[in-house]
Amino acid sequence: xxxxxxxxxxxxxxxxxxxxxxxxxxxxxxxxxxxxxxxxxxxxxxxxxxxxxxxxxxxxxxxxxxxxxxxxxxxxxxxxxxxxxxxxxxxxxxxxxxxxxxxxxxxxxxxxxxxxxxxxxxxxxxxxxxxxxxxxxxxxxxxxxxxxxxxxxxxxxxxxxxxxxxxxxxxxxxxxxxxxxxxxxxxxxxxxxxxxxxxxxxxxxxxxxxxxxxxxxxxxxxxxxxxxxxxxxxxxxxxxxxxxxxxxxxxxxxxxxxxxxxxxxxxxxxxxxxxxxxxxxxxxxxxxxxxxxxxxxxxxxxxxxxxxxxxxxxxxxxxxxxxxxxxxxxxxxxxxxxxxxxxxxxxxxxxxxxxxxxxxxxxxxxxxxxxxxxxxxxxxxxxxxxxxxxxxxxxxxxxxxxxxxxxxxxxxxxxxxxxxxxxxxxxxxxxxxxxxxxxxxxxxxxxxxxxxxxxxxxxxxxxxxxxxxxxxxxxxxxxxxxxxxxxxxxxxxxxxxxxxxxxxxxxxxxxxxxxxxxxxxxxxxxxxxxxxxxxx
Numbered sequence: 001x002x003x004x005x006x007x008x009x010x011x012x013x014x015x016x017x018x019x020x021x022x023x024x025x026x027x028x029x030x031x032x033x034x035x036x037x038x039x040x041x042x043x044x045x046x047x048x049x050x051x052x053x054x055x056x057x058x059x060x061x062x063x064x065x066x067x068x069x070x071x072x073x074x075x076x077x078x079x080x081x082x083x084x085x086x087x088x089x090x091x092x093x094x095x096x097x098x099x100x101x102x103x104x105x106x107x108x109x110x111x112x113x114x115x116x117x118x119x120x121x122x123x124x125x126x127x128x129x130x131x132x133x134x135x136x137x138x139x140x141x142x143x144x145x146x147x148x149x150x151x152x153x154x155x156x157x158x159x160x161x162x163x164x165x166x167x168x169x170x171x172x173x174x175x176x177x178x179x180x181x182x183x184x185x186x187x188x189x190x191x192x193x194x195x196x197x198x199x200x201x202x203x204x205x206x207x208x209x210x211x212x213x214x215x216x217x218x219x220x221x222x223x224x225x226x227x228x229x230x231x232x233x234x235x236x237x238x239x240x241x242x243x244x245x246x247x248x249x250x251x252x253x254x255x256x257x258x259x260x261x262x263x264x265x266x267x268x269x270x271x272x273x274x275x276x277x278x279x280x281x282x283x284x285x286x287x288x289x290x291x292x293x294x295x296x297x298x299x300x301x302x303x304x305x306x307x308x309x310x311x312x313x314x315x316x317x318x319x320x321x322x323x324x325x326x327x328x329x330x331x332x333x334x335x336x337x338x339x340x341x342x343x344x345x346x347x348x349x350x351x352x353x354x355x356x357x358x359x360x361x362x363x364x365x366x367x368x369x370x371x372x373x374x375x376x377x378x379x380x381x382x383x384x385x386x387x388x389x390x391x392x393x394x395x396x397x398x399x400x401x402x403x404x405x406x407x408x409x410x411x412x413x414x415x416x417x418x419x420x421x422x423x424x425x426x427x428x429x430x431x432x433x434x435x436x437x438x439x440x441x442x443x444x445x446x447x448x449x450x451x452x453x454x455x456x457x458x459x460x461x462x463x464x465x466x467x468x469x470x471x472x473x474x475x476x477x478x479x480x481x482x483x484x485x486x487x488x489x490x491x492x493x494x495x496x497x498x499x500x501x502x503x504x505x506x507x508x509x510x511x512x513x514x515x516x517x518x519x520x521x522x523x524x525x526x527x528x529x530x531x532x533x534x535x536x
Contacts, residue, residue: 027106036496043499057502061344064509065168068175071516074171076368083365087127094533110117115195124192127366129276130355132283134348136447138374147382148421155398157315159383166375169343170368175512178364178519194353196220196346197462202513218505223504224459230497232452234485240445241486257486261479265507268453272354275450282447290440294381297429303387306385343371346508347455361526389425453478
Protein backbone atom coordinates (compact mmCIF):
# COMPACT_ATOMS: atom_id res chain seq x y z
CA UNK A 1 0.00 0.00 0.00
CA UNK A 2 2.77 2.43 0.99
CA UNK A 3 4.77 1.51 -2.11
CA UNK A 4 1.77 2.28 -4.34
CA UNK A 5 1.23 5.64 -2.57
CA UNK A 6 4.90 6.60 -2.95
CA UNK A 7 4.84 5.59 -6.61
CA UNK A 8 1.76 7.76 -7.26
CA UNK A 9 3.38 10.73 -5.51
CA UNK A 10 6.54 10.33 -7.55
CA UNK A 11 4.51 10.25 -10.75
CA UNK A 12 2.46 13.30 -9.72
CA UNK A 13 5.47 15.33 -8.54
CA UNK A 14 6.58 16.50 -12.02
CA UNK A 15 2.98 17.52 -12.79
CA UNK A 16 2.76 19.51 -9.55
CA UNK A 17 6.03 21.27 -10.32
CA UNK A 18 4.76 22.08 -13.81
CA UNK A 19 1.50 23.46 -12.44
CA UNK A 20 3.41 25.65 -9.99
CA UNK A 21 5.49 27.05 -12.83
CA UNK A 22 2.34 28.21 -14.59
CA UNK A 23 0.44 31.27 -13.43
CA UNK A 24 -3.32 31.11 -12.91
CA UNK A 25 -3.76 32.95 -16.22
CA UNK A 26 -1.59 30.39 -18.00
CA UNK A 27 -3.37 27.43 -16.43
CA UNK A 28 -6.78 28.75 -17.48
CA UNK A 29 -5.43 29.56 -20.93
CA UNK A 30 -3.99 26.06 -21.31
CA UNK A 31 -7.25 24.33 -20.34
CA UNK A 32 -9.63 26.69 -22.16
CA UNK A 33 -7.80 27.16 -25.47
CA UNK A 34 -8.98 23.93 -27.18
CA UNK A 35 -12.60 24.74 -26.28
CA UNK A 36 -12.27 28.36 -27.45
CA UNK A 37 -10.64 27.28 -30.71
CA UNK A 38 -13.46 24.81 -31.40
CA UNK A 39 -16.20 27.40 -30.85
CA UNK A 40 -14.38 30.02 -32.93
CA UNK A 41 -13.90 27.52 -35.76
CA UNK A 42 -17.68 27.01 -35.94
CA UNK A 43 -18.71 30.67 -35.62
CA UNK A 44 -16.04 31.96 -38.00
CA UNK A 45 -16.28 29.05 -40.44
CA UNK A 46 -14.75 30.37 -43.70
CA UNK A 47 -16.24 30.32 -47.16
CA UNK A 48 -13.92 30.94 -50.11
CA UNK A 49 -14.91 33.89 -52.31
CA UNK A 50 -12.58 34.76 -55.20
CA UNK A 51 -9.86 32.80 -53.45
CA UNK A 52 -10.33 34.69 -50.16
CA UNK A 53 -11.62 32.98 -47.01
CA UNK A 54 -14.51 35.01 -45.58
CA UNK A 55 -16.23 33.93 -42.34
CA UNK A 56 -19.84 32.93 -42.97
CA UNK A 57 -20.99 35.25 -40.17
CA UNK A 58 -19.64 38.25 -42.11
CA UNK A 59 -21.49 37.12 -45.23
CA UNK A 60 -24.71 36.84 -43.21
CA UNK A 61 -24.32 40.34 -41.78
CA UNK A 62 -23.66 41.96 -45.15
CA UNK A 63 -26.32 39.96 -47.01
CA UNK A 64 -28.95 40.74 -44.38
CA UNK A 65 -28.10 44.46 -44.36
CA UNK A 66 -28.25 44.62 -48.16
CA UNK A 67 -31.62 42.83 -48.22
CA UNK A 68 -33.17 45.13 -45.60
CA UNK A 69 -31.88 48.21 -47.43
CA UNK A 70 -33.71 47.12 -50.59
CA UNK A 71 -36.79 45.79 -48.75
CA UNK A 72 -37.35 49.10 -46.96
CA UNK A 73 -36.58 51.16 -50.07
CA UNK A 74 -33.37 52.78 -48.80
CA UNK A 75 -34.90 53.97 -45.54
CA UNK A 76 -31.34 54.52 -44.29
CA UNK A 77 -31.27 57.59 -46.56
CA UNK A 78 -34.90 58.62 -47.02
CA UNK A 79 -35.75 58.55 -43.30
CA UNK A 80 -32.53 60.06 -41.92
CA UNK A 81 -34.22 63.44 -41.40
CA UNK A 82 -37.13 61.82 -39.57
CA UNK A 83 -34.64 59.91 -37.40
CA UNK A 84 -32.81 63.08 -36.37
CA UNK A 85 -36.05 64.92 -35.56
CA UNK A 86 -37.40 61.97 -33.56
CA UNK A 87 -34.16 61.73 -31.58
CA UNK A 88 -34.39 65.44 -30.74
CA UNK A 89 -37.91 64.90 -29.39
CA UNK A 90 -39.77 66.68 -32.18
CA UNK A 91 -42.29 63.81 -32.44
CA UNK A 92 -42.61 63.09 -28.72
CA UNK A 93 -46.24 64.23 -28.75
CA UNK A 94 -46.97 61.67 -31.47
CA UNK A 95 -45.05 58.95 -29.60
CA UNK A 96 -46.66 59.61 -26.23
CA UNK A 97 -50.09 61.08 -26.83
CA UNK A 98 -51.43 59.27 -29.86
CA UNK A 99 -54.98 57.99 -29.70
CA UNK A 100 -53.66 54.47 -30.46
CA UNK A 101 -53.86 52.47 -27.22
CA UNK A 102 -51.21 49.98 -26.14
CA UNK A 103 -52.65 46.51 -26.51
CA UNK A 104 -52.71 44.13 -23.58
CA UNK A 105 -50.28 41.92 -25.44
CA UNK A 106 -47.62 44.62 -25.21
CA UNK A 107 -47.55 44.29 -21.43
CA UNK A 108 -48.15 40.56 -21.12
CA UNK A 109 -45.60 38.54 -19.17
CA UNK A 110 -44.10 35.55 -20.96
CA UNK A 111 -45.01 33.20 -18.13
CA UNK A 112 -48.49 34.56 -17.50
CA UNK A 113 -47.29 36.56 -14.48
CA UNK A 114 -49.37 39.42 -13.19
CA UNK A 115 -48.29 42.57 -14.94
CA UNK A 116 -48.92 46.25 -14.67
CA UNK A 117 -51.72 47.37 -16.98
CA UNK A 118 -50.28 50.65 -18.16
CA UNK A 119 -52.53 53.27 -19.69
CA UNK A 120 -50.61 55.55 -22.00
CA UNK A 121 -46.98 55.38 -22.98
CA UNK A 122 -44.77 52.45 -21.93
CA UNK A 123 -41.03 52.73 -21.37
CA UNK A 124 -38.20 53.80 -19.10
CA UNK A 125 -35.94 56.09 -21.18
CA UNK A 126 -36.16 58.76 -23.88
CA UNK A 127 -35.25 58.23 -27.53
CA UNK A 128 -31.94 60.02 -27.00
CA UNK A 129 -31.07 58.02 -23.86
CA UNK A 130 -31.87 54.74 -25.61
CA UNK A 131 -29.71 55.74 -28.58
CA UNK A 132 -26.75 56.77 -26.42
CA UNK A 133 -27.05 53.61 -24.33
CA UNK A 134 -26.82 51.56 -27.54
CA UNK A 135 -24.04 53.76 -28.95
CA UNK A 136 -22.03 53.43 -25.75
CA UNK A 137 -21.60 49.73 -26.54
CA UNK A 138 -20.42 50.35 -30.11
CA UNK A 139 -18.52 53.66 -29.97
CA UNK A 140 -15.31 52.44 -28.41
CA UNK A 141 -12.21 50.42 -29.07
CA UNK A 142 -13.48 49.47 -32.50
CA UNK A 143 -13.28 53.12 -33.52
CA UNK A 144 -9.79 53.53 -32.07
CA UNK A 145 -8.08 50.19 -32.70
CA UNK A 146 -10.21 48.30 -35.20
CA UNK A 147 -10.27 51.06 -37.81
CA UNK A 148 -6.49 51.52 -37.58
CA UNK A 149 -5.89 47.82 -38.21
CA UNK A 150 -8.46 47.74 -41.03
CA UNK A 151 -6.84 50.67 -42.83
CA UNK A 152 -3.30 49.41 -42.24
CA UNK A 153 -4.14 45.99 -43.69
CA UNK A 154 -6.75 46.88 -46.31
CA UNK A 155 -5.26 50.18 -47.44
CA UNK A 156 -6.90 53.65 -47.65
CA UNK A 157 -9.65 52.28 -49.91
CA UNK A 158 -11.03 50.29 -46.98
CA UNK A 159 -12.57 53.56 -45.76
CA UNK A 160 -15.10 53.62 -48.61
CA UNK A 161 -16.26 50.06 -47.90
CA UNK A 162 -16.46 50.81 -44.20
CA UNK A 163 -18.77 53.74 -44.88
CA UNK A 164 -20.89 51.58 -47.20
CA UNK A 165 -21.14 48.92 -44.48
CA UNK A 166 -22.28 51.63 -42.07
CA UNK A 167 -25.06 52.80 -44.40
CA UNK A 168 -26.27 49.23 -44.98
CA UNK A 169 -26.18 48.54 -41.24
CA UNK A 170 -28.64 51.39 -40.66
CA UNK A 171 -31.39 49.32 -42.29
CA UNK A 172 -30.65 46.31 -40.10
CA UNK A 173 -30.79 48.45 -36.95
CA UNK A 174 -34.19 49.79 -38.03
CA UNK A 175 -35.57 46.24 -38.14
CA UNK A 176 -33.97 45.11 -34.86
CA UNK A 177 -35.08 48.05 -32.74
CA UNK A 178 -38.63 48.10 -34.14
CA UNK A 179 -39.06 44.43 -33.25
CA UNK A 180 -37.42 45.01 -29.87
CA UNK A 181 -40.11 47.53 -28.94
CA UNK A 182 -43.00 45.68 -30.59
CA UNK A 183 -42.47 42.44 -28.65
CA UNK A 184 -41.13 43.83 -25.36
CA UNK A 185 -42.66 42.93 -22.02
CA UNK A 186 -43.31 45.02 -18.93
CA UNK A 187 -42.81 43.50 -15.49
CA UNK A 188 -44.92 44.18 -12.38
CA UNK A 189 -42.45 46.88 -11.31
CA UNK A 190 -42.62 48.64 -14.67
CA UNK A 191 -39.23 47.39 -15.85
CA UNK A 192 -38.90 46.69 -19.55
CA UNK A 193 -37.73 43.32 -20.89
CA UNK A 194 -36.95 43.24 -24.58
CA UNK A 195 -34.58 42.25 -27.34
CA UNK A 196 -34.11 39.28 -29.67
CA UNK A 197 -35.07 36.74 -27.00
CA UNK A 198 -38.58 38.16 -26.94
CA UNK A 199 -39.18 38.93 -30.60
CA UNK A 200 -37.79 35.54 -31.61
CA UNK A 201 -40.09 33.73 -29.19
CA UNK A 202 -43.25 35.84 -29.53
CA UNK A 203 -42.87 36.98 -33.13
CA UNK A 204 -42.19 33.54 -34.57
CA UNK A 205 -45.05 32.13 -32.51
CA UNK A 206 -47.36 34.48 -34.39
CA UNK A 207 -46.06 32.92 -37.60
CA UNK A 208 -46.86 29.39 -36.30
CA UNK A 209 -43.16 28.74 -35.66
CA UNK A 210 -43.33 28.58 -31.86
CA UNK A 211 -40.87 25.69 -31.56
CA UNK A 212 -38.25 27.38 -33.72
CA UNK A 213 -38.80 30.64 -31.86
CA UNK A 214 -38.17 29.09 -28.44
CA UNK A 215 -34.97 27.39 -29.61
CA UNK A 216 -33.57 30.52 -31.27
CA UNK A 217 -34.53 32.71 -28.29
CA UNK A 218 -32.86 30.33 -25.84
CA UNK A 219 -29.68 30.17 -27.93
CA UNK A 220 -29.57 33.94 -28.22
CA UNK A 221 -29.97 34.38 -24.46
CA UNK A 222 -27.02 32.04 -23.79
CA UNK A 223 -24.87 33.82 -26.37
CA UNK A 224 -25.63 37.32 -25.08
CA UNK A 225 -24.76 36.33 -21.49
CA UNK A 226 -21.46 34.83 -22.64
CA UNK A 227 -20.70 37.84 -24.80
CA UNK A 228 -21.47 40.26 -21.98
CA UNK A 229 -18.92 38.63 -19.70
CA UNK A 230 -16.21 38.52 -22.35
CA UNK A 231 -16.22 40.94 -25.28
CA UNK A 232 -18.54 43.35 -23.46
CA UNK A 233 -16.64 43.21 -20.18
CA UNK A 234 -13.28 41.41 -19.88
CA UNK A 235 -11.97 42.65 -23.23
CA UNK A 236 -12.97 46.24 -22.42
CA UNK A 237 -11.45 46.11 -18.92
CA UNK A 238 -8.30 44.45 -20.24
CA UNK A 239 -7.66 47.08 -22.92
CA UNK A 240 -8.43 49.99 -20.58
CA UNK A 241 -6.07 48.56 -17.96
CA UNK A 242 -3.36 48.04 -20.59
CA UNK A 243 -3.52 51.72 -21.62
CA UNK A 244 -3.54 52.82 -17.97
CA UNK A 245 -0.55 50.63 -17.09
CA UNK A 246 1.39 51.83 -20.11
CA UNK A 247 0.77 55.51 -19.33
CA UNK A 248 1.77 55.24 -15.66
CA UNK A 249 4.34 52.46 -16.15
CA UNK A 250 2.86 50.05 -13.60
CA UNK A 251 2.69 46.26 -13.74
CA UNK A 252 -0.55 45.13 -12.11
CA UNK A 253 -4.03 46.02 -13.28
CA UNK A 254 -5.77 44.57 -10.20
CA UNK A 255 -6.29 47.85 -8.34
CA UNK A 256 -7.41 49.54 -11.55
CA UNK A 257 -9.88 46.69 -12.06
CA UNK A 258 -11.29 47.09 -8.54
CA UNK A 259 -11.82 50.84 -9.00
CA UNK A 260 -13.40 50.28 -12.41
CA UNK A 261 -15.67 47.58 -10.97
CA UNK A 262 -16.87 49.96 -8.24
CA UNK A 263 -17.65 52.70 -10.77
CA UNK A 264 -19.48 50.27 -13.05
CA UNK A 265 -21.36 48.81 -10.08
CA UNK A 266 -22.61 52.22 -8.93
CA UNK A 267 -24.22 52.76 -12.32
CA UNK A 268 -25.58 49.32 -13.25
CA UNK A 269 -27.28 48.82 -9.90
CA UNK A 270 -29.66 51.61 -10.96
CA UNK A 271 -30.72 49.73 -14.09
CA UNK A 272 -31.39 51.13 -17.56
CA UNK A 273 -32.67 54.49 -16.24
CA UNK A 274 -29.35 55.27 -14.57
CA UNK A 275 -27.37 53.78 -17.46
CA UNK A 276 -29.32 56.04 -19.82
CA UNK A 277 -28.65 59.12 -17.70
CA UNK A 278 -24.92 58.39 -17.62
CA UNK A 279 -24.50 57.43 -21.26
CA UNK A 280 -26.41 60.48 -22.53
CA UNK A 281 -23.61 62.55 -20.99
CA UNK A 282 -20.59 60.31 -21.65
CA UNK A 283 -21.27 59.38 -25.29
CA UNK A 284 -21.61 62.95 -26.65
CA UNK A 285 -18.52 63.96 -24.63
CA UNK A 286 -16.52 61.02 -26.02
CA UNK A 287 -17.63 61.71 -29.57
CA UNK A 288 -16.92 65.45 -29.35
CA UNK A 289 -13.50 64.85 -27.77
CA UNK A 290 -12.40 62.27 -30.34
CA UNK A 291 -13.91 63.95 -33.41
CA UNK A 292 -12.66 67.33 -32.15
CA UNK A 293 -9.09 66.05 -31.95
CA UNK A 294 -9.50 64.55 -35.42
CA UNK A 295 -10.71 67.86 -36.84
CA UNK A 296 -7.75 69.68 -35.29
CA UNK A 297 -5.32 67.27 -36.96
CA UNK A 298 -7.11 67.57 -40.30
CA UNK A 299 -7.07 71.37 -40.04
CA UNK A 300 -3.33 71.28 -39.30
CA UNK A 301 -2.80 69.15 -42.41
CA UNK A 302 -5.42 70.74 -44.64
CA UNK A 303 -3.13 70.81 -47.69
CA UNK A 304 -2.68 67.02 -47.56
CA UNK A 305 -6.41 66.16 -47.41
CA UNK A 306 -6.98 66.20 -51.21
CA UNK A 307 -4.15 63.71 -51.73
CA UNK A 308 -5.47 61.54 -48.89
CA UNK A 309 -8.98 61.60 -50.34
CA UNK A 310 -7.49 60.62 -53.69
CA UNK A 311 -5.77 57.62 -52.10
CA UNK A 312 -9.00 56.56 -50.43
CA UNK A 313 -11.08 56.86 -53.60
CA UNK A 314 -8.54 55.27 -55.95
CA UNK A 315 -7.74 52.50 -53.49
CA UNK A 316 -11.39 51.53 -53.06
CA UNK A 317 -11.81 50.54 -56.68
CA UNK A 318 -8.62 48.61 -57.31
CA UNK A 319 -9.21 44.89 -57.09
CA UNK A 320 -6.63 44.31 -54.35
CA UNK A 321 -7.91 47.22 -52.34
CA UNK A 322 -11.52 46.08 -52.65
CA UNK A 323 -10.62 42.70 -51.20
CA UNK A 324 -8.32 44.30 -48.68
CA UNK A 325 -11.03 46.74 -47.61
CA UNK A 326 -13.62 44.05 -47.09
CA UNK A 327 -11.15 41.92 -45.16
CA UNK A 328 -9.91 44.88 -43.14
CA UNK A 329 -13.30 46.21 -42.15
CA UNK A 330 -15.38 43.05 -41.95
CA UNK A 331 -13.02 40.20 -41.12
CA UNK A 332 -10.30 41.93 -39.09
CA UNK A 333 -12.67 44.44 -37.49
CA UNK A 334 -15.52 42.03 -36.72
CA UNK A 335 -13.42 39.02 -35.72
CA UNK A 336 -11.35 41.05 -33.24
CA UNK A 337 -14.47 42.33 -31.45
CA UNK A 338 -13.96 45.67 -33.18
CA UNK A 339 -16.98 45.69 -35.43
CA UNK A 340 -18.18 49.18 -35.91
CA UNK A 341 -21.89 49.10 -35.19
CA UNK A 342 -23.17 45.61 -34.19
CA UNK A 343 -25.92 45.80 -36.82
CA UNK A 344 -27.23 42.25 -37.14
CA UNK A 345 -25.98 41.15 -33.73
CA UNK A 346 -29.27 42.28 -32.17
CA UNK A 347 -27.81 43.52 -28.90
CA UNK A 348 -28.75 47.16 -29.44
CA UNK A 349 -32.44 46.24 -29.68
CA UNK A 350 -32.28 45.35 -25.98
CA UNK A 351 -31.45 48.95 -25.05
CA UNK A 352 -33.87 50.43 -27.59
CA UNK A 353 -36.71 48.27 -26.24
CA UNK A 354 -36.80 50.39 -23.06
CA UNK A 355 -37.80 53.59 -24.87
CA UNK A 356 -40.94 55.55 -24.03
CA UNK A 357 -43.16 55.29 -27.09
CA UNK A 358 -46.38 53.79 -28.39
CA UNK A 359 -44.93 53.25 -31.86
CA UNK A 360 -42.27 50.53 -32.25
CA UNK A 361 -41.08 51.99 -35.56
CA UNK A 362 -40.33 55.34 -33.92
CA UNK A 363 -37.43 53.74 -32.08
CA UNK A 364 -36.44 51.69 -35.11
CA UNK A 365 -35.97 54.90 -37.06
CA UNK A 366 -34.00 56.48 -34.19
CA UNK A 367 -31.83 53.37 -33.86
CA UNK A 368 -30.81 53.64 -37.51
CA UNK A 369 -28.76 56.71 -36.56
CA UNK A 370 -26.42 54.46 -34.55
CA UNK A 371 -24.39 53.02 -37.46
CA UNK A 372 -24.36 56.47 -39.10
CA UNK A 373 -22.75 58.12 -36.05
CA UNK A 374 -20.53 55.19 -35.16
CA UNK A 375 -19.26 54.10 -38.57
CA UNK A 376 -20.02 56.77 -41.15
CA UNK A 377 -18.85 59.68 -38.97
CA UNK A 378 -16.49 58.53 -36.20
CA UNK A 379 -14.82 55.55 -37.89
CA UNK A 380 -14.34 57.36 -41.19
CA UNK A 381 -12.92 60.35 -39.31
CA UNK A 382 -10.37 58.07 -37.64
CA UNK A 383 -9.50 56.52 -40.99
CA UNK A 384 -8.96 59.90 -42.64
CA UNK A 385 -6.66 61.02 -39.80
CA UNK A 386 -4.59 57.85 -40.12
CA UNK A 387 -4.28 58.19 -43.91
CA UNK A 388 -3.34 61.89 -43.64
CA UNK A 389 -0.76 61.40 -40.88
CA UNK A 390 0.73 58.41 -42.68
CA UNK A 391 1.14 60.51 -45.81
CA UNK A 392 2.91 63.17 -43.78
CA UNK A 393 5.05 61.04 -41.45
CA UNK A 394 5.28 57.60 -43.15
CA UNK A 395 4.25 55.77 -39.98
CA UNK A 396 3.68 52.36 -41.61
CA UNK A 397 3.37 50.53 -44.93
CA UNK A 398 -0.13 49.38 -45.89
CA UNK A 399 -0.47 45.60 -45.75
CA UNK A 400 2.85 45.21 -43.92
CA UNK A 401 2.26 42.02 -41.93
CA UNK A 402 4.71 39.60 -40.39
CA UNK A 403 4.65 36.55 -42.69
CA UNK A 404 4.79 34.08 -39.80
CA UNK A 405 2.63 35.62 -37.07
CA UNK A 406 0.38 37.79 -39.31
CA UNK A 407 0.99 40.66 -36.87
CA UNK A 408 0.91 44.26 -38.11
CA UNK A 409 4.33 45.93 -38.42
CA UNK A 410 5.20 49.65 -38.36
CA UNK A 411 7.62 51.53 -40.64
CA UNK A 412 10.63 50.00 -38.87
CA UNK A 413 9.11 46.48 -39.03
CA UNK A 414 8.34 46.35 -35.32
CA UNK A 415 5.05 44.81 -34.07
CA UNK A 416 2.30 47.35 -33.39
CA UNK A 417 -1.35 46.98 -32.38
CA UNK A 418 -4.35 49.06 -33.35
CA UNK A 419 -4.46 51.30 -30.26
CA UNK A 420 -0.73 52.02 -30.56
CA UNK A 421 -1.08 52.82 -34.24
CA UNK A 422 -3.86 55.32 -33.59
CA UNK A 423 -1.86 56.78 -30.70
CA UNK A 424 1.22 57.23 -32.89
CA UNK A 425 -0.86 58.81 -35.65
CA UNK A 426 -2.45 61.32 -33.28
CA UNK A 427 0.77 61.91 -31.32
CA UNK A 428 2.56 62.86 -34.55
CA UNK A 429 0.25 65.85 -34.87
CA UNK A 430 -0.78 66.56 -31.27
CA UNK A 431 2.05 66.15 -28.69
CA UNK A 432 1.15 63.91 -25.73
CA UNK A 433 -2.16 62.93 -27.32
CA UNK A 434 -1.56 59.45 -25.84
CA UNK A 435 -2.73 60.87 -22.50
CA UNK A 436 -6.02 61.98 -24.03
CA UNK A 437 -6.26 58.67 -25.86
CA UNK A 438 -5.90 56.79 -22.57
CA UNK A 439 -8.78 58.81 -21.13
CA UNK A 440 -10.81 58.04 -24.26
CA UNK A 441 -10.06 54.30 -24.10
CA UNK A 442 -11.06 54.14 -20.42
CA UNK A 443 -14.28 56.08 -21.06
CA UNK A 444 -15.10 53.97 -24.11
CA UNK A 445 -14.48 50.79 -22.15
CA UNK A 446 -16.52 52.05 -19.18
CA UNK A 447 -19.52 53.01 -21.32
CA UNK A 448 -19.36 49.74 -23.26
CA UNK A 449 -19.45 47.76 -20.03
CA UNK A 450 -22.51 49.69 -18.86
CA UNK A 451 -24.53 48.78 -21.93
CA UNK A 452 -23.29 45.20 -22.13
CA UNK A 453 -24.18 44.65 -18.47
CA UNK A 454 -27.76 45.56 -19.41
CA UNK A 455 -27.69 43.30 -22.47
CA UNK A 456 -26.34 40.42 -20.41
CA UNK A 457 -28.82 40.75 -17.58
CA UNK A 458 -31.69 40.69 -20.07
CA UNK A 459 -30.43 37.35 -21.37
CA UNK A 460 -29.82 36.15 -17.81
CA UNK A 461 -33.34 36.97 -16.61
CA UNK A 462 -34.81 35.34 -19.70
CA UNK A 463 -32.99 32.13 -18.78
CA UNK A 464 -33.25 32.20 -14.99
CA UNK A 465 -36.28 34.33 -14.24
CA UNK A 466 -37.03 37.90 -13.22
CA UNK A 467 -36.31 38.72 -9.60
CA UNK A 468 -33.90 40.35 -7.16
CA UNK A 469 -31.81 37.23 -6.56
CA UNK A 470 -31.35 36.66 -10.29
CA UNK A 471 -30.52 40.35 -10.77
CA UNK A 472 -27.97 40.52 -7.94
CA UNK A 473 -26.30 37.25 -8.97
CA UNK A 474 -25.67 38.43 -12.51
CA UNK A 475 -24.40 41.86 -11.46
CA UNK A 476 -22.02 40.33 -8.90
CA UNK A 477 -20.61 37.99 -11.54
CA UNK A 478 -20.30 40.83 -14.04
CA UNK A 479 -18.33 43.00 -11.60
CA UNK A 480 -16.05 40.07 -10.73
CA UNK A 481 -15.25 39.67 -14.43
CA UNK A 482 -14.31 43.37 -14.60
CA UNK A 483 -11.51 42.73 -12.09
CA UNK A 484 -10.47 39.48 -13.78
CA UNK A 485 -10.34 41.13 -17.19
CA UNK A 486 -8.27 44.07 -15.94
CA UNK A 487 -5.71 41.90 -14.15
CA UNK A 488 -5.42 38.93 -16.52
CA UNK A 489 -4.30 38.01 -20.01
CA UNK A 490 -6.87 35.34 -20.74
CA UNK A 491 -6.62 35.46 -24.52
CA UNK A 492 -8.63 32.32 -25.23
CA UNK A 493 -11.42 33.26 -22.82
CA UNK A 494 -11.81 36.61 -24.56
CA UNK A 495 -11.58 34.94 -27.97
CA UNK A 496 -14.36 32.56 -26.94
CA UNK A 497 -16.51 35.42 -25.67
CA UNK A 498 -16.09 37.36 -28.90
CA UNK A 499 -17.19 34.24 -30.75
CA UNK A 500 -20.28 34.21 -28.51
CA UNK A 501 -21.11 37.76 -29.63
CA UNK A 502 -20.87 36.78 -33.28
CA UNK A 503 -22.87 33.62 -32.60
CA UNK A 504 -25.75 35.96 -31.72
CA UNK A 505 -25.94 36.82 -35.42
CA UNK A 506 -27.21 33.39 -36.48
CA UNK A 507 -30.49 33.20 -34.52
CA UNK A 508 -31.03 36.95 -34.84
CA UNK A 509 -30.73 37.21 -38.63
CA UNK A 510 -33.16 34.29 -39.07
CA UNK A 511 -35.71 36.11 -36.94
CA UNK A 512 -35.19 39.46 -38.67
CA UNK A 513 -35.76 37.97 -42.12
CA UNK A 514 -38.93 36.16 -41.04
CA UNK A 515 -40.36 39.16 -39.18
CA UNK A 516 -39.45 41.92 -41.66
CA UNK A 517 -43.08 42.19 -42.92
CA UNK A 518 -44.18 43.06 -39.35
CA UNK A 519 -41.69 45.92 -39.36
CA UNK A 520 -43.02 47.23 -42.67
CA UNK A 521 -46.52 47.44 -41.15
CA UNK A 522 -45.23 49.26 -38.05
CA UNK A 523 -43.19 51.66 -40.17
CA UNK A 524 -46.24 52.62 -42.26
CA UNK A 525 -48.30 53.07 -39.07
CA UNK A 526 -45.77 55.47 -37.52
CA UNK A 527 -45.21 57.52 -40.67
CA UNK A 528 -48.99 57.84 -41.03
CA UNK A 529 -49.24 59.15 -37.43
CA UNK A 530 -46.53 61.73 -38.14
CA UNK A 531 -48.22 62.81 -41.34
CA UNK A 532 -51.57 63.12 -39.52
CA UNK A 533 -49.94 65.31 -36.86
CA UNK A 534 -48.41 67.58 -39.48
CA UNK A 535 -51.83 68.18 -41.06
CA UNK A 536 -53.47 69.19 -37.78
